[in-house]
Every structure is written in C-alpha cells, then in structure tokens.
Amino acid sequence: MTSRISLVETLRDLPPEWPDNPLPWIRDNIASSGEKMAVVDDDPTGTQTIYGVAVLTDWSLDTIRSELESDLPAFFIVTNSRGMPPSEAGAVNKEVGRNLRIALDASDRKVAILSRGDSTLRGHYPGEVDALDQGLGGGFDARIFVPFFLEGGRYTINDVHYVSDGDWLTPAGDTEFARDTAFSYISSNLRQWVEEATGGEVPSGDVAAISLDDIRVGGPGRVASLVSELEGGRTCIVNAASMRDIEVATQGLMIAEAQGKKFLYRTAASMMRARLGQAAPALLTRDDLRLPNSGGALIVIGSHVPRTTGQLNELLAMPGIHGVEVNANSLVYDAVELEVARVAKTVNENLSQRRDVVVYTSRELLIGEGAEQNLMIGQKVSDGLVAIVDAIDVRPRYLISKGGMTTSNITTKSLGVRRAVALGQILPGIPTWQLGAESRFPGLVFVVFPGNVGDPGGLVDMVSKLAIPG
Structure with a gap:
C-alpha cells in the first residue's frame, strides 16, 4: 500500500x-x-x-x-x-x-x-x-x-x-x-x-x-x-x-x-x-523566442510513461492538432521502412499545409526479457523516430520532443546538432534550446519536454502558448 x-x-x-x-x-x-x-x-x-x-x-x-x-x-x-x-x-x-x-x-x-x-x-x-x-x-x-x-x-x-x-x-x-x-x-x-x-x-x-x-x-x-x-x-x-x-x-x-x-x-x-548562482528566471514567452508567424509545429512523442500518455490524450483532443500514430511493433519487429515512409509522408503533407502535427508511438508497452533487452527495444523505437524526422523535409515552425532518448537521438542523428544554447524554460522544468548553425534547421526553436514532467494539460498549455496570434 x-x-x-x-x-x-x-x-x-x-x-x-x-x-x-x-x-x-x-x-x-x-x-x-x-x-x-x-x-x-x-x-x-x-x-x-x-x-x-x-x-x-x-x-x-x-x-x-x-x-x-x-x-x-x-x-x-x-x-x-x-x-x-x-x-x-x-x-x-x-x-x-x-x-x-x-x-x-x-x-x-x-x-x-x-x-x-x-x-x-x-x-x-x-x-x-x-x-x-x-x-x-x-x-x-x-x-x-x-x-x-x-x-x-x-x-x-x-x-x-x-x-x-x-x-x-x-x-x-x-x-x-x-x-x-x-x-x-x-x-x-x-x-x-x-x-x-x-x-x-x-x-x-x-x-x-x-x-x-x-x-x-x-x-x-x-x-x-x-x-x-x-x-x-x-x-x-x-x-x-x-x-x-x-x-x-x-x-x-x-x-x-x-x-x-x-x-x-x-x-x-x-x-x-x-x-x-542563478535565481529563478521568468518563463519564456512566444515573443522571446521570435517564432515565425506562419508554418506548422512538429511534436514528436516517444516517452511512454503514464504521465506522457495522459498529456498526449489531451493534446490529441485539441482542435487543430493532427495526430499520426507510429506502430511501435513495426519499428521493433518488422516493416520498419514502410512505417517510416508512411508516417514521414503524412507529416510532410500536413506541415506543407501549415498544420500542427504530433507524431507519437503506439501506447502499448513492448516488454522484453530483462533490462538490456528492454533498452534494446527502446533504442529500436527511438531509431524509428529518428528515421521519420530524418525524412521530414519541411521546416517546422518549432519542434517539441518528448522523452529523453527520443530527444537525444533526434538532435544528433536527425538534426545534426553539435552545439545549442539553452535559452530558458517555456514552462516550469521544460527547457528550450536554439539549435546551432551546423544543424539541419539552423536557429530552430527546440523544446525538450521530459517524459516525467508536467501536469495533464502540459502539452496543450505549451502548444497554446506558442500558437500564432489571432
């Protein structure tokens, strides 16, 4: 108890x-x-x-x-x-x-x-x-x-x-x-x-x-x-x-x-x-980030902890959000290339039409035999998300990545980031970076959303805060 x-x-x-x-x-x-x-x-x-x-x-x-x-x-x-x-x-x-x-x-x-x-x-x-x-x-x-x-x-x-x-x-x-x-x-x-x-x-x-x-x-x-x-x-x-x-x-x-x-x-x-020796900074605003006033946002969710799933469900119910589910079984066991191509095509189409898109892995937790096999499963799912982001050729208005392994692999393998600057927090405990000139999308605002942080409305609050005015 x-x-x-x-x-x-x-x-x-x-x-x-x-x-x-x-x-x-x-x-x-x-x-x-x-x-x-x-x-x-x-x-x-x-x-x-x-x-x-x-x-x-x-x-x-x-x-x-x-x-x-x-x-x-x-x-x-x-x-x-x-x-x-x-x-x-x-x-x-x-x-x-x-x-x-x-x-x-x-x-x-x-x-x-x-x-x-x-x-x-x-x-x-x-x-x-x-x-x-x-x-x-x-x-x-x-x-x-x-x-x-x-x-x-x-x-x-x-x-x-x-x-x-x-x-x-x-x-x-x-x-x-x-x-x-x-x-x-x-x-x-x-x-x-x-x-x-x-x-x-x-x-x-x-x-x-x-x-x-x-x-x-x-x-x-x-x-x-x-x-x-x-x-x-x-x-x-x-x-x-x-x-x-x-x-x-x-x-x-x-x-x-x-x-x-x-x-x-x-x-x-x-x-x-x-x-x-830093005091608590004020939370960043949309104006602080100098986001463009057009284009669609990309949200990538790999974290599977219950807190993330609750936040995802609320985001998917938000008007104007276009959800694309990634079949985790396909990424781990078969049909990786087909699944990557399907998801990337859908995301590119939506971003081209200036729509906000959330890409998320299926919520069923895949469990292997022991801790090392579970890490391997997580890595394969992460590799699949990396391949999807790698195939996205439309620059998003900003990018949110939820989950530590997902974020690390996307920044290094998909976006080619070697150095970024941490600007501050967009919501408590949620850092925001500006990507370096060497990255695939120089200067892109990249929000690192930890899987274990935020209340149930955290993703909705963030997307609302960063929305185009009017």
Missing part, C-alpha cells in the same frame, strides 16, 4: 528555511574564481532549470577545449547514456571524463564537474559515475548525491525521496518510475537506495547524509563542516525541500571545496541552478 503524505502538512512541519540568501555569495565566489560548470548529462533534459548555457552533443577533446574558453558560464555534455546498455554507458562516461581531465590539465580554468541524473532515480548508477570518476583520474573525497528537483516536485525529507502529485507526496519507490522496465527499484530511503543500486557494495549505514536540520538550522557553515569530514570517496546524500535548501547546501559545499575538498556530484537539475 502506498504511504502517501500531505505535501502542505509535511512542508509546514519542517523547520523554517535558513534566513540568509546564499546566491550573492555564490555569484561572488564564481566571479572571483572564474569557475565554470561542466555537466555530464545522461539525457538532454538537464537544462530544465537554467539559462544561457551551452549544450554539446560532441565531447571530443577539441570541443571541450573550445568550450572552456567560451564566455558562457557552463556547458552540458549530453551523452544519452541512460538509453545505453551499462557497458556502453560506462565506456562513454570514462571517455568524457578522460577528455575533461586532459583539457583541464592544459588549462588554468577552475571547473566544477557534475553528473546529471534522473530525479526519479532511473539511470546507470553507480556504473556511469564510477566510470566518470576513473576517467577524471579519481581522488574525490566524496560523491554528493542530490536528486531534489523542485520544478518536477521531487523532495528529499528525512532521507526519503518523494514525488509530488498534486497535494500528495508519494515515496519514489511506490511510483510508476520505480517500475521502469530498465531501471526498476524498491527503496525510497536514499541510503537504502544507494545500497540497493550498488548491490550491497555500499551499505546504507556507510552513506552519510546532510539533514534538513543541518541545512535550515546550521546553515552553510554546518554543511561545510560535515562535508569536510568526508573522505575516501564516501557517498553523501543531501536532503532538500526548497531551492533555499539547495542553495545553502551548495554554499557549504563550495566553502569546503575552497578549503581543499574534492567532490564528484550526481544530481538532478535544481542543483545546477544553485551552483551557477
């Missing part, structure tokens, strides 16, 4: 937040040290809280060296490793780490390195973090684990990680996300989850924790004192129920780093905003 608790009552019963705003201190520290942030992102959705940063789909040594010299405060390396088998994900992260280390060895730039993972605890943990650690040359005093994500309603309280759904908090292990066919888990207590994820290699009793009392009563000094005691690569989880909590924890961690401690981070997206 799911042990839901009241969101309002739980937050009300917590100690008051730390009164002092850490952001000015964080910004001053960055300005004086020249620190840049490098994020190794396991799918393309990690820019969902920040703005004005580079997004790279290429992690060659030359690319990293060039980005270290750019004026932007951070860059995200999108590996799409969440959609890879464990061995491939590890190899990619080790390569990224090695290239970062070589580039940094030849630079005097100070860089904070974070591994961005899913706020609902799905992904290759600890494997890809182990590999990144190896590539970077090791020597970290601790791994700091922070899955809090305010925009998505993810809270960590008393070491238990929760997912909010309206007025309720549900332990993560009791949600649909814990039943993911590739990354299932049982534990909601993060200390126990680390033990589960590491197969017992890291016992829950060995996992350190920064509590909300430490953060809200002790402040940055208390956090700095606690993390300064960590050594030997020990795992430490951070509790958080607000952005102020994350900002206080970030200041404390940066104080400890200035005193010589070395941390490797595995975090969700909210930590990125705190680390850059």
Whole structure:
C-alpha cells in the first residue's frame, strides 16, 4: 500500500528555511574564481532549470577545449547514456571524463564537474559515475548525491525521496518510475537506495547524509563542516525541500571545496541552478523566442510513461492538432521502412499545409526479457523516430520532443546538432534550446519536454502558448 503524505502538512512541519540568501555569495565566489560548470548529462533534459548555457552533443577533446574558453558560464555534455546498455554507458562516461581531465590539465580554468541524473532515480548508477570518476583520474573525497528537483516536485525529507502529485507526496519507490522496465527499484530511503543500486557494495549505514536540520538550522557553515569530514570517496546524500535548501547546501559545499575538498556530484537539475548562482528566471514567452508567424509545429512523442500518455490524450483532443500514430511493433519487429515512409509522408503533407502535427508511438508497452533487452527495444523505437524526422523535409515552425532518448537521438542523428544554447524554460522544468548553425534547421526553436514532467494539460498549455496570434 502506498504511504502517501500531505505535501502542505509535511512542508509546514519542517523547520523554517535558513534566513540568509546564499546566491550573492555564490555569484561572488564564481566571479572571483572564474569557475565554470561542466555537466555530464545522461539525457538532454538537464537544462530544465537554467539559462544561457551551452549544450554539446560532441565531447571530443577539441570541443571541450573550445568550450572552456567560451564566455558562457557552463556547458552540458549530453551523452544519452541512460538509453545505453551499462557497458556502453560506462565506456562513454570514462571517455568524457578522460577528455575533461586532459583539457583541464592544459588549462588554468577552475571547473566544477557534475553528473546529471534522473530525479526519479532511473539511470546507470553507480556504473556511469564510477566510470566518470576513473576517467577524471579519481581522488574525490566524496560523491554528493542530490536528486531534489523542485520544478518536477521531487523532495528529499528525512532521507526519503518523494514525488509530488498534486497535494500528495508519494515515496519514489511506490511510483510508476520505480517500475521502469530498465531501471526498476524498491527503496525510497536514499541510503537504502544507494545500497540497493550498488548491490550491497555500499551499505546504507556507510552513506552519510546532510539533514534538513543541518541545512535550515546550521546553515552553510554546518554543511561545510560535515562535508569536510568526508573522505575516501564516501557517498553523501543531501536532503532538500526548497531551492533555499539547495542553495545553502551548495554554499557549504563550495566553502569546503575552497578549503581543499574534492567532490564528484550526481544530481538532478535544481542543483545546477544553485551552483551557477542563478535565481529563478521568468518563463519564456512566444515573443522571446521570435517564432515565425506562419508554418506548422512538429511534436514528436516517444516517452511512454503514464504521465506522457495522459498529456498526449489531451493534446490529441485539441482542435487543430493532427495526430499520426507510429506502430511501435513495426519499428521493433518488422516493416520498419514502410512505417517510416508512411508516417514521414503524412507529416510532410500536413506541415506543407501549415498544420500542427504530433507524431507519437503506439501506447502499448513492448516488454522484453530483462533490462538490456528492454533498452534494446527502446533504442529500436527511438531509431524509428529518428528515421521519420530524418525524412521530414519541411521546416517546422518549432519542434517539441518528448522523452529523453527520443530527444537525444533526434538532435544528433536527425538534426545534426553539435552545439545549442539553452535559452530558458517555456514552462516550469521544460527547457528550450536554439539549435546551432551546423544543424539541419539552423536557429530552430527546440523544446525538450521530459517524459516525467508536467501536469495533464502540459502539452496543450505549451502548444497554446506558442500558437500564432489571432
């Protein structure tokens, strides 16, 4: 039975937040040290809280060296490793780490390195973090684990990680996300989850924790004192129920780093905003994006989580939306070329007539024998969507892609994106990019809509917001 608790009552019963705003201190520290942030992102959705940063789909040594010299405060390396088998994900992260280390060895730039993972605890943990650690040359005093994500309603309280759904908090292990066919888990207590994820290699009793009392009563000094005691690569989880909590924890961690401690981070997206010292930006408007006043939009939906399906159903009921269903069975088992040709032809016809089109995979979940086969099925479906987008020759007014693996493969394989700029968020937790000049559609506004984010009307709200005036 799911042990839901009241969101309002739980937050009300917590100690008051730390009164002092850490952001000015964080910004001053960055300005004086020249620190840049490098994020190794396991799918393309990690820019969902920040703005004005580079997004790279290429992690060659030359690319990293060039980005270290750019004026932007951070860059995200999108590996799409969440959609890879464990061995491939590890190899990619080790390569990224090695290239970062070589580039940094030849630079005097100070860089904070974070591994961005899913706020609902799905992904290759600890494997890809182990590999990144190896590539970077090791020597970290601790791994700091922070899955809090305010925009998505993810809270960590008393070491238990929760997912909010309206007025309720549900332990993560009791949600649909814990039943993911590739990354299932049982534990909601993060200390126990680390033990589960590491197969017992890291016992829950060995996992350190920064509590909300430490953060809200002790402040940055208390956090700095606690993390300064960590050594030997020990795992430490951070509790958080607000952005102020994350900002206080970030200041404390940066104080400890200035005193010589070395941390490797595995975090969700909210930590990125705190680390850059950014306040919550205003949501982007249609005018901000300078969208053309003609043409049809393209929405591509590969995510199959229940939240996405509910959003899709509402979008399909919206007047003016033309839906094209892709038969996932055809993409996985047979008739791939015929299905790709059929869908692409229909989409091109609709876009040519300036209609908004949503391309979505059939909602029946295809399940294989074990996690690796399920990842393979997901990859084949994603490859089919890539082929469809590749065959679309009418430039859309804008493009929305829903689902991490779908988005990563479309950007790199269909659109040829090597660098984009994250402009900000069009809705809470939903980043918007402008594609680089090297892409198939230079300057295209590309909305990265995570599968596990948004309320039931999220897609409808977005399409309505971006609609042509009048």
